[in-house]
Amino acid sequence: MSKPFEPKIVAFVCTYCTYAGADLAGTSRLKYPPNIRMVRLPCTGRISPMFILKALQKGADGVLVSGCHPGDCHFTHGNYHARRRWTVFRALLNFTGIPLERIRFSWISAAEGVKFAELISSLTEDIRKLGPFEQYKAMIHETEAPVSL
Amino acid sequence: MAKIGVFICHCGENIGAKIDCTRLTSAMNDHPGVSVSVEYKYFCSDPGQENVKKAIREHNLTGVVVAACSPRMHEATFRKACAEAGLNPYLCEIANIREQCSWVHTDQDMATEKAIEITRSLIEKVKLNNELQPIEVPVTKRALVIGGGIAGIQAALDIANAGQEVVLVEREPSLGGHMAQLSETFPTLDCSQCIMTPRMVEAAQHPKIRLLTYSEIEQVEGFIGNFKVRIRQKSRYVDMKACTGCGDCIQKCPQKKISDEFDCALGKRPAIYTPFAQAVPNIPVIDKEHCTFFKNGKCKVCQKVCETNAINFEMQDEFLDLEIGAIVVATGFQIQNTAMYGEYGYGKYADVITGLQFERLASASGPTAGKILRPSDGKEPQTIVFIQCAGSRDPSKGVKYCSKICCMYTAKHAMLYAHKVHGGKAHVFYMDIRAAGKGYDEFTRRAIEEDEAAYLRGRVSKVWQENGKLMVRGVDTLLGKPVEIAADMVVLATAITPQPDAREFAKVVGIGCDEYGFYNEAHLKLRPVETATAGIFLAGACQSPKDIPDSVSQASACASKVIGLFSRDQLEREPVIAINNESTCSGCWGCALACPYNAIEKKDILSRSGELIKQVAFINPGLCQGCGTCVTFCRSNSIDLAGFTEKQIFAEVMGL
Numbered sequence A: 001m002s003k004p005f006e007p008k009i010v011a012f013v014c015t016y017c018t019y020a021g022a023d024l025a026g027t028s029r030l031k032y033p034p035n036i037r038m039v040r041l042p043c044t045g046r047i048s049p050m051f052i053l054k055a056l057q058k059g060a061d062g063v064l065v066s067g068c069h070p071g072d073c074h075f076t077h078g079n080y081h082a083r084r085r086w087t088v089f090r091a092l093l094n095f096t097g098i099p100l101e102r103i104r105f106s107w108i109s110a111a112e113g114v115k116f117a118e119l120i121s122s123l124t125e126d127i128r129k130l131g132p133f134e135q136y137k138a139m140i141h142e143t144e145a146p147v148s149l
Numbered sequence B: 001m002a003k004i005g006v007f008i009c010h011c012g013e014n015i016g017a018k019i020d021c022t023r024l025t026s027a028m029n030d031h032p033g034v035s036v037s038v039e040y041k042y043f044c045s046d047p048g049q050e051n052v053k054k055a056i057r058e059h060n061l062t063g064v065v066v067a068a069c070s071p072r073m074h075e076a077t078f079r080k081a082c083a084e085a086g087l088n089p090y091l092c093e094i095a096n097i098r099e100q101c102s103w104v105h106t107d108q109d110m111a112t113e114k115a116i117e118i119t120r121s122l123i124e125k126v127k128l129n130n131e132l133q134p135i136e137v138p139v140t141k142r143a144l145v146i147g148g149g150i151a152g153i154q155a156a157l158d159i160a161n162a163g164q165e166v167v168l169v170e171r172e173p174s175l176g177g178h179m180a181q182l183s184e185t186f187p188t189l190d191c192s193q194c195i196m197t198p199r200m201v202e203a204a205q206h207p208k209i210r211l212l213t214y215s216e217i218e219q220v221e222g223f224i225g226n227f228k229v230r231i232r233q234k235s236r237y238v239d240m241k242a243c244t245g246c247g248d249c250i251q252k253c254p255q256k257k258i259s260d261e262f263d264c265a266l267g268k269r270p271a272i273y274t275p276f277a278q279a280v281p282n283i284p285v286i287d288k289e290h291c292t293f294f295k296n297g298k299c300k301v302c303q304k305v306c307e308t309n310a311i312n313f314e315m316q317d318e319f320l321d322l323e324i325g326a327i328v329v330a331t332g333f334q335i336q337n338t339a340m341y342g343e344y345g346y347g348k349y350a351d352v353i354t355g356l357q358f359e360r361l362a363s364a365s366g367p368t369a370g371k372i373l374r375p376s377d378g379k380e381p382q383t384i385v386f387i388q389c390a391g392s393r394d395p396s397k398g399v400k401y402c403s404k405i406c407c408m409y410t411a412k413h414a415m416l417y418a419h420k421v422h423g424g425k426a427h428v429f430y431m432d433i434r435a436a437g438k439g440y441d442e443f444t445r446r447a448i449e450e451d452e453a454a455y456l457r458g459r460v461s462k463v464w465q466e467n468g469k470l471m472v473r474g475v476d477t478l479l480g481k482p483v484e485i486a487a488d489m490v491v492l493a494t495a496i497t498p499q500p501d502a503r504e505f506a507k508v509v510g511i512g513c514d515e516y517g518f519y520n521e522a523h524l525k526l527r528p529v530e531t532a533t534a535g536i537f538l539a540g541a542c543q544s545p546k547d548i549p550d551s552v553s554q555a556s557a558c559a560s561k562v563i564g565l566f567s568r569d570q571l572e573r574e575p576v577i578a579i580n581n582e583s584t585c586s587g588c589w590g591c592a593l594a595c596p597y598n599a600i601e602k603k604d605i606l607s608r609s610g611e612l613i614k615q616v617a618f619i620n621p622g623l624c625q626g627c628g629t630c631v632t633f634c635r636s637n638s639i640d641l642a643g644f645t646e647k648q649i650f651a652e653v654m655g656l
Helices: A018-027 A049-058 A078-096 A113-130 A134-143 B021-029 B046-059 B071-084 B098-102 B108-127 B150-161 B177-181 B192-205 B248-252 B292-296 B301-305 B355-362 B406-420 B440-449 B502-509 B548-566 B590-594 B629-633 B646-655
Strands: A009-014 A036-041 A062-067 A103-107 B004-009 B034-040 B063-068 B092-096 B135-138 B142-146 B165-169 B209-212 B215-223 B226-233 B318-324 B326-329 B333-335 B352-354 B383-390 B425-430 B454-457 B460-466 B469-476 B481-487 B489-494 B496-498 B536-538 B570-573 B578-580 B600-606 B612-619 B639-641
Touching (some): A009 A049, A018 A113, A018 B071, A018 B098, A036 B108, A036 B646, A049 A078, A049 B646, A062 A078, A062 A113, A078 A103, A103 A113, B004 B021, B004 B108, B021 B034, B034 B046, B046 B063, B092 B098, B092 B108, B150 B177, B150 B209, B150 B326, B165 B215, B177 B192, B177 B355, B192 B209, B355 B406, B355 B489, B383 B406, B406 B489, B454 B469
Parallel strands (some): B004 B034, B142 B165, B142 B326, B165 B209
Antiparallel strands (some): B333 B496, B460 B469, B578 B639
């Protein structure tokens, strides 16, 4: 019997809100599926669209970008920049045919451990339903390394 | 060639019971570039740290990954251990396999697999870490305390008594805050003004404290040790140097019927006034909105009677720019408007009042000189009903939280009432009595047992007027019976809420709020007086509802933090800052637009003969806070963020 499909999801999060929220989920001993891999950054403002492409290139089936709620950014407005960037980037993704359901954007504060656990659970479920992201892997195969340093 | 050491912590059972640490250790030993991978029960312990240091020296390591708890917990611990072993502390990374792995997953196999990936990706990152040096910044040894209530006064006095300069800013015309409005204080029944006013005078006369009343904070820029603050000194229309505080102007002002804010609308005041008799400074202000001269262009009676020519109608707001090293926010609270409880009749019936209004009635300096009299007809109420939780602990109409002080002040009110109105009867409707604190439970017992307040456990459903009485209908849930009381006065224990402009002010200062607008501390338990913004501290009820002892303790805690900060001449800052490659920078200034700290300046690149070749961005390392927004914004890929470079992140992702 082959193993059931376990999606791999890469999360790019800011250290002040979402990373702390994930820590809170841990200290509260909440449970969520182990499919998520966190990459800690100072602020969502630091998150380049290239990171998302890189994660897909590495074989991620889904990507999460999460930071502080609007108005709560530790760096005052890095999250607004991230949101604007995402708005533009999603149009580009849409144009290139990458399904937007594979990339999720959310706000999770340092106090929202429960919300974090719930989000990861539902996101994992959604990505599991979408199945492995073969389309992007095939694209990489055709063009060879579309994203270089 | 990278020589990475990987240290896998069991954290007792916390990690060890869920993750197969032996498998993780051997997987890491096989990873390219890893010189040594070991597991241990507690790496944060002294012998654990010794192990790390020994391995760094023995294997001549070029990088360290500790797979353990969250970096928010022990990153500093392990970086320090690395530094002690001669390895640059920024060549150490933490793989979070506890909070974000062993504690949250149930399947051992998958948790171990995840731990391997997390650790592997940080090994890949640390291979590209650079040696970084902490940035040293100078400290301006001058504190700003915002808010002149008891918390602000206490913080200012403690800092000043340690020999440091303080600027104390209060937006009202006088120091004092809410505490100055109170009659007696629980649980000792000290007269509030008797214990408060000496502190106010001490703060005003302290050689190290610069007091700015009737002033507001306009702008806060900069960072810990180096804030730049702009303060607006609102025009009082009274020259503070010339005024002697004789009070003639107040006596002669023809406008006498302005609702008095300090007396919670129970009294009247003129247009030129001091909030209360013991005001500090004892210098009046002109209320421009109500002043006859400002409204009609005629009057100036105050100017005519002033013997020192202190009245100046031409006065303008002034701005003061100050350099500040640390900020204490002590902006206090307001009481919630009770209009949402239409059934209690607040605003409709004059004799339904708030707890704060009762304080003014009971205060010797209040509108009734300390007599408990009904606002409607000035008669002594023979029956009085106190309604607790009139807003607190009511998610549907009021606020979810407990306002903490109402149980105590209602017990105090019932006591004061019993002492002042002999033969009067006090009834208290309550949900629970929350009297945790030194001498607090004894105090509420005294109200019930000695002063015979009738405590009824239940809610009030309606208050209405009938035959000159306020009829209060409620329920006594302990007897399981409805209750109706014909009262002469009803006092509502209203909820404590943040200042109306708390959210906007948080943005000015650069701190966070919770869902209600109370200011967020850095950590509820372990860093309760710090905010997430380094160098800004919280004292008093701006953080959450607090009584006087708690506010004072927190203020003193803030002061100790500030004094600790000022004990150093230089501060060390994390070297996580953006660095620009000037040779590729095209000078488009996109980064400058993105920077929240105005840290990006223009720099001229000159040829040998002194001709301008181009202008590039220069990132001021003192101002940069390291958010990295400019890095992502940069069109020519010229900027990078130390500690989180593009290459490091790509390597981290590829390691997953």
